[in-house]
Amino acid sequence: MTAHSEIATQPGDQRYGLRRSVRLPGPLLLDSGAALKPVDIAYETYGTLNADRSNAVLICHALTGDQFVASEHPVTGKPGWWTRAVGPDKPIDPARHFIICANVLGSCLGSSGPASVDPATGTPYAMRFPVITIADMVRAQAMLLDHLGVAQLAAVVGGSMGGMQALVWPTLFPERVRASIVIASTARHSAQNIAFHEVGRQAIMADPRWRGGDYYADGNAPTAGLAVARMAAHITYLSEAGLTEKFGRKLQAREAKTFGFDADFQIESYLRHQGISFVERFDANSYLYITRATDYFDLAEDHGGSLASAFARTNARFCIISFDTDWLYPTAESRNIVHALHAAGRAASFVELSSPFGHDSFLLEAPEMNRVLDGFLRAGA
Amino acid sequence: MTAHSEIATQPGDQRYGLRRSVRLPGPLLLDSGAALKPVDIAYETYGTLNADRSNAVLICHALTGDQFVASEHPVTGKPGWWTRAVGPDKPIDPARHFIICANVLGSCLGSSGPASVDPATGTPYAMRFPVITIADMVRAQAMLLDHLGVAQLAAVVGGSMGGMQALVWPTLFPERVRASIVIASTARHSAQNIAFHEVGRQAIMADPRWRGGDYYADGNAPTAGLAVARMAAHITYLSEAGLTEKFGRKLQAREAKTFGFDADFQIESYLRHQGISFVERFDANSYLYITRATDYFDLAEDHGGSLASAFARTNARFCIISFDTDWLYPTAESRNIVHALHAAGRAASFVELSSPFGHDSFLLEAPEMNRVLDGFLRAGA
Known part of the structure; x- marks a missing residue:
C-alpha cells in the first residue's frame, strides 16, 4: 500500500x-x-x-x-x-x-x-x-x-x-x-497569538464562497477572505520599526493623497499584494487547520x-x-x-x-x- | 436654513x-x-x-x-x-x-x-x-x-x-x-497603524454585501466584513500582557479542547462578541471614512x-x-x-x-x- x-x-x-x-x-x-x-x-x-x-x-x-x-x-x-x-x-x-x-x-x-x-x-x-x-x-x-x-x-x-x-x-x-x-x-x-489567528479564520468563514469548506468542486474558493486573513497575519510578521523604515508614510507613485480609497500609501499596496499573491499558492481550509494547530500548541x-x-x-x-x-x-x-x-x-x-x-x-x-x-x-x- | x-x-x-x-x-x-x-x-x-x-x-x-x-x-x-x-x-x-x-x-x-x-x-x-x-x-x-x-x-x-x-x-x-x-x-x-486600518477596509470591501457602499436601500449591510475589521482593530486596543492576564489560554466553559472550529478559547468568543456587537451600532462606510481620516493624519x-x-x-x-x-x-x-x-x-x-x-x-x-x-x-x- x-x-x-x-x-x-x-x-x-x-x-x-x-x-x-x-x-x-x-x-x-x-x-x-x-x-x-x-x-x-x-x-x-x-x-x-x-x-x-x-x-x-x-x-x-x-x-x-x-x-x-x-x-x-x-x-x-x-x-x-x-x-x-x-x-x-x-x-x-x-x-x-x-x-x-x-x-x-x-x-x-x-x-x-x-x-x-x-x-x-x-x-x-x-x-x-x-x-x-x-x-x-x-x-x-x-x-x-x-x-x-x-x-x-x-x-x-x-x-x-x-x-x-x-x-x-x-x-x-x-x-x-x-x-x-x-x-x-x-x-x-x-x-x-490566538486572537490574530481567530481574525483570520473569521475572515475566511465570513466569505460567502467558503460554504462550510466545500468549495473544491467548482474551484470558487474564498480567496477574498483568505487574502484578508493573510494581510492581518502579515502585519505580525514585521516590526513596527521595520515597517517605518521600509514604508513609513511614503505615497505610491503619486505626488499627493488622492482623497479616495485606492492604495495611496505604499504600505497599503504592499499589504494588498501580500494578500493577493498568497491566495494563489495556499488553500483556505488548510489555513484554518494549521492556524488551529498552532493555537492549540x-x-x-x-x-x-x-x-x-x-x-x-x-x-x-x-x-x-x-x-x-x-x-x-x-x-x-x-x-x-x-x-x-x-x-x-x-x-x-x-x-x-x-x-x-x-x-x-x-x-x-x-x-x-x-x-x-x-x-x-x-x-x- | x-x-x-x-x-x-x-x-x-x-x-x-x-x-x-x-x-x-x-x-x-x-x-x-x-x-x-x-x-x-x-x-x-x-x-x-x-x-x-x-x-x-x-x-x-x-x-x-x-x-x-x-x-x-x-x-x-x-x-x-x-x-x-x-x-x-x-x-x-x-x-x-x-x-x-x-x-x-x-x-x-x-x-x-x-x-x-x-x-x-x-x-x-x-x-x-x-x-x-x-x-x-x-x-x-x-x-x-x-x-x-x-x-x-x-x-x-x-x-x-x-x-x-x-x-x-x-x-x-x-x-x-x-x-x-x-x-x-x-x-x-x-x-x-495604516496597515491595520487597511486590513479592516479590505475586510469590508471584500464583503459582497458592501456593493461599492450602496447598501442602504435594502439595509443588507456588510456586517460580516465590518465585524472582521473590528476584531482586527480590537486586538490593537489591548496589550499582550492585558490579554494574557484576562484570557491567557483559558478555555470556554468546557473541560477540554473540542478539536473543532468553534470558539474553544475565551479570547476567541470575546473577539467574536466584539465584532458582532459593533456592527449593531456602526456603519461600515463610516468606518472606511474615519479610518481614512486617521491614516491621512x-x-x-x-x-x-x-x-x-x-x-x-x-x-x-x-x-x-x-x-x-x-x-x-x-x-x-x-x-x-x-x-x-x-x-x-x-x-x-x-x-x-x-x-x-x-x-x-x-x-x-x-x-x-x-x-x-x-x-x-x-x-x-
Whole structure:
C-alpha cells in the first residue's frame, strides 16, 4: 500500500532537490483520537544519507511554508524559502547533510490535508479532515523518516511554527534526535497569538464562497477572505520599526493623497499584494487547520503544566534563537524555553539576535544566525 | 436654513445630557477641496455656559466613539463611554464646565457622513461622501461652537483619534483654545497603524454585501466584513500582557479542547462578541471614512514636515498623556509631540501612566489620569 513518486529535475532546472511524495498506509493516530489513513507526505531531500546514517537534518517549515526549502516553488517559481541557510557552503549543506523537508500534515502542497480526497467518500475531506496538532505533524514526519530509513536525526531545525515542531520532536522521540534548533518560536500560543489567528479564520468563514469548506468542486474558493486573513497575519510578521523604515508614510507613485480609497500609501499596496499573491499558492481550509494547530500548541499543558517536565526525557542538545524586534513570538518566550531546559538539566544554547525585521528576520539575510547554526551543528558532528 | 432639535430627557432616564442636533447651512470647505452643505452635527451638552462664556470644554471622541460621552447610548443602552472622567465630582464636571461632545464628521450617530442624504440626489451619499480629514472634523466642531456662541474653549480634550483633534484645534484656531489635553494619541499615523486600518477596509470591501457602499436601500449591510475589521482593530486596543492576564489560554466553559472550529478559547468568543456587537451600532462606510481620516493624519506634513512649526502659532497650554502598554500609539509618539512643543517654546506637561490595559486604558478606571486631568484643568481656571 506504500506508493511513492519522484519527479526528476528538469534540464536547466535550478533546483537540486528531489520533488518527492509518498503515500503511507497509516493509520496515523492523532491527538484528537481520530485515525488518518492513508497518509500522504510530500517532501524534498538534498544531499545523501551517509553510510552510518548519521547525517540527516530535518527542516520544519512555518505556518504557510512548504517543503521547497531550497528548491523552486512549483506555483510561484520563486527560489526556496531558506536558501540563505540551506545550500552549498551554507550551515545546512547538502555536501555534508542529508536534508529533508516535508510539507506538514494539514497543508496543501501534497501532504494530507483538507483538500485531500477522503477515501471514505471519494471527495475532498474539506472540514471533515480531522483537526490536527503540532505533535501530529511531528508524528507524520517520524513516519516519513521510517520510510526513508532514518532512525535518528543529527538535528531538527525550524523557525516559527517550524520551531514548535523542533521543540516537540525530542519530547516525543527522545532517541531519534541529537540536536534541536528552535528559531523565532514559542512553547505556547498566547492570547494575542490566538486572537490574530481567530481574525483570520473569521475572515475566511465570513466569505460567502467558503460554504462550510466545500468549495473544491467548482474551484470558487474564498480567496477574498483568505487574502484578508493573510494581510492581518502579515502585519505580525514585521516590526513596527521595520515597517517605518521600509514604508513609513511614503505615497505610491503619486505626488499627493488622492482623497479616495485606492492604495495611496505604499504600505497599503504592499499589504494588498501580500494578500493577493498568497491566495494563489495556499488553500483556505488548510489555513484554518494549521492556524488551529498552532493555537492549540502549549507544550507545558501536555506535561502537567510544567515545561521543564516536557523536557525531562529529552536527549538532544538545544539551540534557541530569538530576534529582538519579533513581537509575534518575543524573546521572552524563548527565555521561557531556555529556563525550562535548564531546570530540566538539558544542554541549551540561547542567543537573541538583533535585526530590524521582526518575526520574519529568520527568513532574511541573517549572517549571525548562520554563524550560530553552523557552530551549533558542527559542535555535534 | 439653520435647523436644530433637542430631545427632552425621558422620565426616569439616567441621562443628564441633552440629545441635540443641528443642521448648519455650510458650506464647510474640506481639505480635499470639496464643499459640504448642509452640515449636520449631532452633539450632547452637559452643564451650563457661564456668564463670561469661559467654561466650555470640548470633548473629542475616538474612531468609533460618539457624542454620548456621559449619556446612555441610544442603540446599546450602555452608559456613556467616559463617565469615569466626565460627571459630577469628576475632572470634567457639569457643575463647573459647559461640556460639549459632538459626533465627528463622517460618523453615523447623527452628524453628516456617508449614510446622510446627499441633497443633490436625494439618496444617501455612500461612497460619494467626500473624503474627510481630522482637520475637517475640527472645522465642523468650530462651526458648532459658533452656533452655540462659544468663542473660546477652556479646554479641548480627547483620547486616541480624539487626541488628534485636540492637537489640531490650537493649530487651526489659536485664539479659540486655552488648553489642549491629548491622551493616548499621536501626531501622525505610522505604517503599522495604516496597515491595520487597511486590513479592516479590505475586510469590508471584500464583503459582497458592501456593493461599492450602496447598501442602504435594502439595509443588507456588510456586517460580516465590518465585524472582521473590528476584531482586527480590537486586538490593537489591548496589550499582550492585558490579554494574557484576562484570557491567557483559558478555555470556554468546557473541560477540554473540542478539536473543532468553534470558539474553544475565551479570547476567541470575546473577539467574536466584539465584532458582532459593533456592527449593531456602526456603519461600515463610516468606518472606511474615519479610518481614512486617521491614516491621512500627519500634523507635521501640513507644516512643511516640522511638527514644531505646526505648534508655532498656538496659544494653548498642552497636556500630553500616554500609557506604558499602549502599542497602538506608544509613548514614543507622545514624546515626539512634547519635544516639538518644547522646540516651539510652548507650555507642555507630559506624563506616561502605567496600566496593564494597553491603548484602551484611557477609557477604563484610571485614577492617576483623573488626577492629572483635574490638576491641569484647575491650573487654567
